[in-house]
Amino acid sequence: MPVTKNSIVTVDYQIFDTEGNLLHEEDEPIVYLHGDYGQIFKAIEEALEGKEVDDTFSVKLSSDEAFGEYDxxxxxxxxxxxxxxxxxxxxxxxxxxxxxxxxxxxxxxxxxxxxxxxxxGNHPLAGIDLVFEGKILDIEAATPEEIEEILNSDD
Structure with missing residues (x-):
């Protein structure tokens, strides 16, 4: 099943700076609702569209697209x-x-x-251009009830 709107996607990822230095690695994968719901950076979501389980990705984000400029x-x-x-x-x-x-x-x-x-008060990665690299671990079709629950939990 490919990543499409209203898929629940599980992704393992790491964050690097543009020189390849590891800046962040999660112990647990991220699980998000795909479909422009604002749960993951837009450029990453666009890169994952249509990919399948075990596909890898690498997405470069400017600081503006990621955690913003340092203020x-x-x-x-x-x-x-x-x-x-x-x-x-x-x-x-x-x-x-x-x-x-x-x-x-x-x-x-x-x-x-x-x-x-x-x-x-700046995010620790503010002002840094970043590279997100990862692998899709799981893709499931979300039920209407799951979609409502996920979207309501963001309030």
Whole structure:
């Protein structure tokens, strides 16, 4: 069965930079609903269209197509007293964008100096052109009930 709209696709993948350095590898494959539902990057979904189980793929994405450009305005300094007691470098903490108190942003603690911590709200792969390489492990036709459940779980 080829990958088509409303297929549930299981993919094993790795992410490299354009020089071939491994940047990310998942322990578990990703499972997504194919069909322009926004569950996977559009260019990857387009590359998988029509492929079959055991087919491999390699898709290069510019930083704009992947995790966006690096935004220095998403780097902030906070007092340690405003953060969890056991804050450490590399720890992720939830925060909010100043303009919109509803959108949660995940900050990574990148530095601790004195009584202040530097937090970076950029995705760790922001600003980097990436290459996604992988293999299709499974393809199943989604039932209408599965489609509704998957789409409703994204809310």
């Amino acid at each position: 220095p305005e998403l780097v902030v300094t906070e007092a340690l007293s405003e953060l969890p007691a056991e804050v450490t470098i590399g720890m992720e903490v939830d925060g909010y964008l100043d303009e919109d108190g509803e959108d949660v942003i995940i900050y990574t603690v990148t530095d601790i100096e004195g009584d202040r911590a530097t937090l970076d």
